[in-house]
Amino acid sequence: MSGLIAAARKEGQLNVIALPPDWANYGAIISGFTAKYGIKVNSANPNGSSQDEVNAVRSQGGTSRAPDVLDIGMAVALANTTLFTPYQVTEWSGIPTSQKDPGGLWYQDYGGYMSIGYDSSKFTITSVQDLLKPAFKGAVALNGDPTKANAALNGVMMASLANGGSLDSIAQGVAFFHHLNQLGNFVPIQATTATVKNGTTPVVFDWDYLSAAHGKDVPTWKVFVPPNAVLGGYYAQAISKTAPDPAAARLWEEYLYSVAGQNLWLQGGARPVEMAALTTAGTLNQTYAAALPPVGGTPVFLSPSQATTAATYLDSNWAQAIGS
C-alpha cells in the first residue's frame, strides 16, 4: 500500500470523469482524496452519462487527459469490459459476491432506490397513483429521457411496478406516464437543482440519494419510496486499461472502498456496497445511516436482460407515449 501511495504521488494527478460535486457527495470525496494524498484530481465532463465516459476512454486513449477510473451504470459496464483492467481492492471480501465481477474487472460502489422527491409544503404523496390528481398539474418531471438515462429508465420501471407491471414489463409504466402527460401533470423539461429550487419541478422521479440533495435548497423536500415498488440500482467502478495514471487510479479505488470513502457516500444519502460488512464491523456511521429515507418492502433489482428488454420497449414506444 505504501508503495502504491508513493507511485501515485509520483504520477501526481488523477483523471476522473462525470463526477459532479453534488452527485452522492463526490465533491467531498474528491477534496478528501486530494487532502489525504496530495494528488490533484482533474474532474472532466461533470454532466456526462456513463456512455460518454466510455466514449472518452476510447477516443482519448493514449493522451494524458484520458479518464483513469469510471463510475458507470451496469448496462454500460457489462457491455464494455474489454476496456477495463482487473483490480481487487484490499476490502474485496467486503463486497457481496453478486455485486462484483469475479475477475475483478468491475465492482459495484453505491446505490439507492428509485423514489419520488417532492416539496411537502405543496403536496402529500402516499402512493404513485396520487400523481394523477389535478393538484399535480404541470408538476411532475423525470430525471432525463428513459431511452437515454439510466435514472429515468428506472423511474419508469418503478412506476410500472407500482401500477401492476413487473421487472419484465415496463409497459404499465409507459402507460402511466402517457396518462400523466395527457392530464397535463407531466413536464418534459430536464429537472435540475435550479428548477427544483425555483419551484418549476416540485415533483421529481430520481434516485433517493440524488433527491435527498435537494433538501438543502428546499427545506420541506421529502423523498418517497413506494412500499410496493422498491426498485434498487447500483453503479459500478472500473479502472481503464489505458489509464495514464494507473497507480493513482488504484489508490483512488482503495480510498473509495475504505471505511472513510464508504461513509462519505453514506453521507451523500447513497447506500455503499459494503454496508452490510461495515455494519457487522461496527464502522458504519450511524448518524448518516439514520438519515437515509425509510424503505418498506423487499428491494428488487433489474437484471441486465430485463434492463435490455425494458430499453427496447421504450425505444419503440416512449416518444409516442409522451406525445412528441
Added chain:
Amino acid sequence: MSSAAEPAGPPFRGRLRVPSWVGVVPFFVYVAAFLILPTAIVVGGAFAGAHGPSLTNISALTQPYILDSFLHSVVLSAASAVIGAVVGAVLAYAVASGAPNGVIRRVVTSACGVLSQFGGVTLAFAFIATLGGAGFITLWLQEHGVNIYANGVWLYQLSGLILVYTYFQIPLMVIVFLPALDGIRPQWREATSNLGGTSWHYWRHIAGPLLLPAFLGCLLLLFANSFSAYATAAALINQGGIIVPLQISNALSSEVGLAQANLASSLALAMVVIVVVVTALYSWLQSRTARWVR
C-alpha cells in the same frame, strides 16, 4: 494619380507573377485538415455497418419518428431564423443610424456579442424562471386572472423553443448585418431625394436591393445556427427527441444500451444534406438579387 510621390512604374516591376490558386492554398489546407477530415470521419460512420459498409443507418432515417424530428427541426430553424433576421435587422438599423462611436452602439454591439452565444441550460433556465410554470411573469399574470398555460405549457413545446431561440438569433443578426448597414453610402439617399424620390422609393429601389444579398446571407447563417443548436433544447424538452440534435445526442450518449454511434453519423449526414439544399436555394436567390452588386 500622377501626383504620386514616387514615379508610378509597371505594376509588377521586379515581382513574380504568382498563379491565382496560391493565395487560397493556406485556407484550403487548414479547412481540409480540420473540417473536411472530421466531417469525412463522421460521414464514414454513416455508411458503416456491423460487418462492413452498409446502408442500414441510412434506411433507419426513414422511420416516422425520425422524419418527424427533421420536420420539427426545419420548422424551428426557419421560424427562428426569419423572426431573428427581421427583428435583428430593425435593431441593427436603429443602431447603425446613430452615432458611429457613440455609447449606444458600443453597448448594444457588445451586448449582442454576448447574447448571441448565450445558450444551453442557463438560457433555458432564464426562460423557465421568467415564463415557466413557476416563472414570475406567469405567476404575475395568474394573479391578474390570465392563465397563459390553460391549454398546456407551450414553453416546453416547439413554439416555446422558437421563442427561446430568437433570444440568441436576434443579437446574432445584429452583429453580422451591421457592417452591411454601415456600407450604405449617404450619396444614395441624396441621389434619391435629388431625383424626387421618397423614403419608400429609396428603400424599395435602392437600399433594399443592395442590402438584400447581405440580408439573405445572414438569414442563411441564422438558419444553420439554429438547425444545429442542441443544449438549449435539451434542457427545455428533455423527453422524446423532438428535434434532430436531440436524436443525435440520444444515439451517442444513451446509457441504457441504445447507443448507436453510426445512427448519429447518418443523422448528421442528413443534416448536412439539408443545409446544402438550403444553401443551394440561397445561392440561386443570390444570383437573382445580386445583379446590382459588382
Added chain:
Amino acid sequence: MNRRRHRRLEPFRTIVLVVLGILFLVPIGAMVEFSTRGVGINSPRTLSSFTSIFSYPDLTGAIVASLELAAITSAAMLVLLLPTMVWVRLRVPRMVRVIEVLCLAPLTIPAIVLVVGLAPLYQWININLSDSILTLGFAYLILVLPYAYRSLDAGLSGVDVRTLSEAARSLGAGWATVVTRIIVPNMSSAVLNACLLSVAVVLGEFTIANLLNFENLQVAIATIGRANAGVSIAVAVASLLFVFVLLLALSFVPRPGSRRRRVRIGVL
C-alpha cells in the same frame, strides 16, 4: 430634409432600443433574482452565491486559458480568412461561392457530432504535438468561420476591392500593404465585429472542450454549477457580465480610419 428625417428617426430608434432592451433584460433579471435568493421561502436576499464562485480553485486557470484561446483564434481568423477573402475576390471570383459554403459548413454539424470526427485528430495532436488546452484553437478557428465570414463579407461588399487594390498596386504597394493599409481601414467595423464574434464564440464554447476533456471557462462554470442551484445561475450571470465588459473594452480599441466616420449621423 435631413433634419426632418432625423426627427422622425429619433422616436423610432428610441422605441426600438427601449422595447428590445427591456425584452432582452427580463430573462437576465429573472436569473439575477433567482441567484440572490436565500434558502427557504422567506429568507433574505444574499450575494453568497456570487462570492462563493471565487473559492473554486481551477477557475482562474480556466479563465486565462479561455482568454488566450480567444486572442489566438481572433488573430488566426484575421490572418487566414481576411487575406483569402480579398484574394478570392480579386483573382478567383468563381471561388467566392466555394469559400462561402466552406465557411458555413461548420454550422451544419452539431458540435456533439463534430467532436466524434475531431477526437481522432486531437488524439494524434495531443500525443505527438502538444497536450495543452491551446490546441483547441485549431478547432475554434473552424467554429468561428461562419460568423467571421458573414461579418467580413458584409463589410467587403461595401468596398470596391478591385478598384482600390488596382490603384494601390499600380502605385507599387505590395500585397500586405493592400490588405492592411487600404482594404482593412475601409471595413474596420466589419473587422471589429468579426473579432468580437470570434471572442464571444470562443468564450461561450462548451461542447467541444467538454467532450475532449479540456477545462475552459464554460466547462469550469458547468462544474461550479453542480455545487448548488444558486451558484449555477450566479456563475452564468457573472460570466455574461465578464464577456460583456471584455467586448465593450475591445470596442474601444482605436480602429484605423475611424476619424472619417463623424459625418455619418442621421444620414441613413
